[in-house]
Amino acid sequence: MKTENEGWFGSFGGCYVPEILLPALEQLSNAFATARQDPEFQKELSDLLAEYAGRPTPLYLCRQIGPDTGTRLYLKREDLVHGGAHKTNQVLGQALLAKRLGKTRLIAETGAGQHGVATALVGALFGLKTRIYMGAKDVARQRLNVFRMELMGAEVVPVECGAKTLKDAINEALRDWAASYTDTHYMLGTAAGPHPFPLMVREFQRVIGDEAREQILAREGRLPDSALACVGGGSNAIGLFTAFVPDKEVALIGVEPAGKGLHTGEHGMTLQAGRPGILHGSKTFILQDEHGQIVESHSISAGLDYPGVGPEHAHLQATGRAKYVGVTDDEAVAAFRRLSACEGIIPALESAHALAYAFKLMERGEGGEVMLLNLSGRGDKDVRQIADYMGVSLEGKA
Amino acid sequence: MSRYKTMFASLREKKQGAFIPFVMLGDPDETSSLEILHSFVEGGADALELGIPFSDPVADGPTIQAAALRALSNGMTPKKAFEILRKFRETNSITPIGLLVYANLVVQGENDAFFEQAKAAGVDSVLVADIPSKEAAPFCESAKKSGIDPVLIAAPNSSDDQLKMIAELSSGYTYVVSRAGVTGAETKAEMKHGQLIEKLKDFGAPPPVLGFGISSPEQVREALESGAVGAISGSAIVKLIASTAPEKRNETILQFIRGMKAETQLS
Numbered sequence: 001m002k003t004e005n006e007g008w009f010g011s012f013g014g015c016y017v018p019e020i021l022l023p024a025l026e027q028l029s030n031a032f033a034t035a036r037q038d039p040e041f042q043k044e045l046s047d048l049l050a051e052y053a054g055r056p057t058p059l060y061l062c063r064q065i066g067p068d069t070g071t072r073l074y075l076k077r078e079d080l081v082h083g084g085a086h087k088t089n090q091v092l093g094q095a096l097l098a099k100r101l102g103k104t105r106l107i108a109e110t111g112a113g114q115h116g117v118a119t120a121l122v123g124a125l126f127g128l129k130t131r132i133y134m135g136a137k138d139v140a141r142q143r144l145n146v147f148r149m150e151l152m153g154a155e156v157v158p159v160e161c162g163a164k165t166l167k168d169a170i171n172e173a174l175r176d177w178a179a180s181y182t183d184t185h186y187m188l189g190t191a192a193g194p195h196p197f198p199l200m201v202r203e204f205q206r207v208i209g210d211e212a213r214e215q216i217l218a219r220e221g222r223l224p225d226s227a228l229a230c231v232g233g234g235s236n237a238i239g240l241f242t243a244f245v246p247d248k249e250v251a252l253i254g255v256e257p258a259g260k261g262l263h264t265g266e267h268g269m270t271l272q273a274g275r276p277g278i279l280h281g282s283k284t285f286i287l288q289d290e291h292g293q294i295v296e297s298h299s300i301s302a303g304l305d306y307p308g309v310g311p312e313h314a315h316l317q318a319t320g321r322a323k324y325v326g327v328t329d330d331e332a333v334a335a336f337r338r339l340s341a342c343e344g345i346i347p348a349l350e351s352a353h354a355l356a357y358a359f360k361l362m363e364r365g366e367g368g369e370v371m372l373l374n375l376s377g378r379g380d381k382d383v384r385q386i387a388d389y390m391g392v393s394l395e396g397k398a
Numbered sequence: 399m400s401r402y403k404t405m406f407a408s409l410r411e412k413k414q415g416a417f418i419p420f421v422m423l424g425d426p427d428e429t430s431s432l433e434i435l436h437s438f439v440e441g442g443a444d445a446l447e448l449g450i451p452f453s454d455p456v457a458d459g460p461t462i463q464a465a466a467l468r469a470l471s472n473g474m475t476p477k478k479a480f481e482i483l484r485k486f487r488e489t490n491s492i493t494p495i496g497l498l499v500y501a502n503l504v505v506q507g508e509n510d511a512f513f514e515q516a517k518a519a520g521v522d523s524v525l526v527a528d529i530p531s532k533e534a535a536p537f538c539e540s541a542k543k544s545g546i547d548p549v550l551i552a553a554p555n556s557s558d559d560q561l562k563m564i565a566e567l568s569s570g571y572t573y574v575v576s577r578a579g580v581t582g583a584e585t586k587a588e589m590k591h592g593q594l595i596e597k598l599k600d601f602g603a604p605p606p607v608l609g610f611g612i613s614s615p616e617q618v619r620e621a622l623e624s625g626a627v628g629a630i631s632g633s634a635i636v637k638l639i640a641s642t643a644p645e646k647r648n649e650t651i652l653q654f655i656r657g658m659k660a661e662t663q664l665s
Contacts, residue, residue, distance in 0.1 A: 016501050018457040019530040020553040020578055022560060161463055167454060174456045179579035181555075278501035278528070279454065291475045292506040293453040 005033070007195025007282075010318060012311035015194040016278050017174070024181035029196040031097050036203065041096060048092045049207065052125070053082045055089075057208075059215035064342040065359070071367035073358060074224065075345070075375040076212045078236065085348060085377030086236045087118035090204035091187060095122040098185035105129040105184040109173045111138055111166035111232075112302030113145025114348075114377060115189030120154035128185075130154040133172045135165035138302060145381060163296050166306050170280050190233025191310040194281025198310050205239025212372060213243040225368025226251040226361075229376065230353040231324065232268065232304035234313045236376035241322060251323065251368075254313060255357045257299030258326030268297035270309040271317050271324040284311040300329035300385070301349035303377075331356040333389055336379060348377030349385070401494035401522045402547060402570045405444055406605055406627060415662040416444040416628030417618060418607060419635050419655060420498065422465040423448050423482055424474025426639065430647070434639065435486050437648045441655025444662075445494040445522075447609075447630050450479045452500040457527040459582025461633040464640070476503055476512070480519035487520035496523040496549060496570070504529075504537065513544035523547035523570040531556075531563040538567040549573055552598055552606070554591060561594075565603035572603045574626060575610045583633040587611035587621070595625040619661040631658060 002008035007015050007029075015025060035041040049055040057077045066073040078086040098106060106128045110116030116132040123130030132149055136158040139146055146156050162168035170193075177186040191201040209227070216224055227244050229237035231254040244250040259267035267273065270285050277286040279294060287295045287307035299305040316322035327335075332349060335356035340346045347355060354373050361367045379386075387394050399407075409416055419438050423431050438446060451466035451474050458466070483495060497516060504512045504526055516524060524546050529537055531550055538548035547570025552561060554577065564572060574594060576587035587610060595606045608626040612618065613634030621629040635654065642650045 014533050015530070016528045016533055017530060018527055018553075018580075019551040019560070020555060020575065022530045022532055023555050023557060161460065162454065162467070171454050171456050175459070175580045178457070179585075181578070276505075278505055280456070281528075283505075286502070288502065291477075292502045293470065294502070 004199055009312040009315035012284050012314040013198060014283050017194045017281050018178055020178050025194055031101055032196050032200045035097060045093055045096055053088050056211045057081060059212055062343055069362040069367060071362045071371050073371045074216060075373055076208060078208060078374060078376045079378035083118050083121055085114045086208060087115050089207055090201050091118040091122045093204035094187050095126050099126055103183055103185040106187050107131050107173050107176050107184055108187040108189060109133050109169035111305060113142045114303055116149050117145055119187050120149040120152040123154055124152045132156045133159050133169040135169050136160050137164040190235040191238045192233045192308055198312055201235050202238045202242060205235050206242040208239035209243030216372060220370055223247050223250050224370040224372040226253055227372045228253045228354045228358050229374040230255045230304060230350045232306050234310035236374050238310060238312055240374040254322055254324040255353045256324055256326050257301060257304040257353055258328045259298040261328055266298035268299045268304050269326045271313060272326060279308045282311045284314045285309050303350040325357055327353045327356040335359055346379035347375055348379045349382045351376045405494055413664045415622035417659045417662050418445045418447050418628055418630045419443050420447040420630055420632030421635055422469050423450055423479040424469035424472055425465040426468055427472050428482060431482050432485055433648055437651045438655055439493050441652045442659030443655055447496045447498055449498050450476050450503060452503055457580055459580040461636050462581050465636045480515055483519040494522045497521055498525050501526050501528045510540045510544050513541045513546045517544045517546055523549045525549040525573055531560050534567050551575055561597050562601050565601035569604050572598055572606045574606045574608045576608050577610055581610055581633055583613040585611050587617055592624050615657050615661040618658050
């Protein structure tokens, strides 16, 4: 059986790209393998994580939510990472690798814009020319993030082909890279895609779970009963889960977007309603029709709106080590409002999916004593959308 | 002998290179597709390279992406594509047919189902655009088991190890891409692959056919002069199909193919 260092998680993963991209991926894979063992690289990265990104992030025990149910709910505060989400953790690692490889240009895809913002920020920090591919539909609904990227010097290219959303932005970034690999690094935003991305992004994100495990042991003197995170491509979830995978007593729960409900077909429950296939470089679970054409996903949260998923999650589901569940748009919005109102923390809509499931478990009395949840991002970016959802106008009265 | 071997042998005798046009099956519709294939052959095409549309074609530029979307929106499916080929084979049993597809279409169903269906429809080779040499072994094995030649791509940046793997795993022909990037007539082919073709020969790879960015008769000649035994033209033809009125389509295609084929005579 092939190992994760060769790009395989059980029967998922691999490196399914046009032949022309193999040398660039091999170069990246070798650079990553070297950097992992290199104390100088590790020091540079951990300094940046501390001084630039603001790590370690706090572990916060909810004060209002939980006591009445007997569950202590801990939030790993990735929303406090510079940039507003966990995305910054891994772009710093990739940017250092890009520099080592002598690349002068970054390209990236983005859905809602969080990974685009993170890429723009390291592009500015390291003086790398940066181009972000973003579906034309997403450009229209995420104007603010587009402007943030542009403020940091990135060029945002609206992708007009296909469905004009995240998957098409990935297609377009891959097409760019097939012509530009000599001087360009493709900064893929999640723990998916061809080898070495799923492994590399996981290793750059595992700091979330490594810190959280230490923090919770210090606070509780024990491991949590469960660890929860939302799953789109799956980088924040794999970042949290990795430290706990060997701890069999910790239930790992990934929360996928059920959108308008599984029965409506408008959802993004790739692991629960998809089936294995090959998309964007790896063999994994995919939302597809009976002929193998990729189907559009749906979620109120653009960061979870993707018809594929990282191959390691497909593997964790197949082995039964992690469980994947769904939360609807409505439930996520309710959780978004509850955390805002009860704890004074406005969560990202993505993270609100994990919260919604945590609340559900607590209400059913199935939360256990100690629950750990990755609050992967802050919700400032979602405020306008929530106002629309609630029917509140943010425009000043004339 | 396979249709490709017969074709290359007969072209060698005539001192000609192969001209291979590409089109997306189902673009613009099923009936026109069949007519277009016959026009190709009538114009002098030596073999056919045919796409089955996929929703996310990462190796294709805007022209072929648009063709895939047109075909998909007209309801094209792999099953219907095979049906077109079966009909084509009713009257043509000699022209080699190659498919150019994406991995997710090939992994549907049981292990060898796709290749078996392809074989039954009269297909000779299959190239999967997003399965590189590194991951190709199981697919090549599966294809060969069904009597299909697995074709792989050799690129300007391919290492010797990649080229050796391609030589070992593939059969039929080798698709040599003329430049970095994706398919399309927007970026012209580069013609400095003499060395790549030499290496493929040394490693014993199947005959090299050049593709990507070939849109004019002069480029066909240049491709053959650089050592390739054939040239594939795709985006230029797809554009022609999209921009020509239906009643003039077959005649326009015929003229284009004739012009390209005329440049394949070597002496």
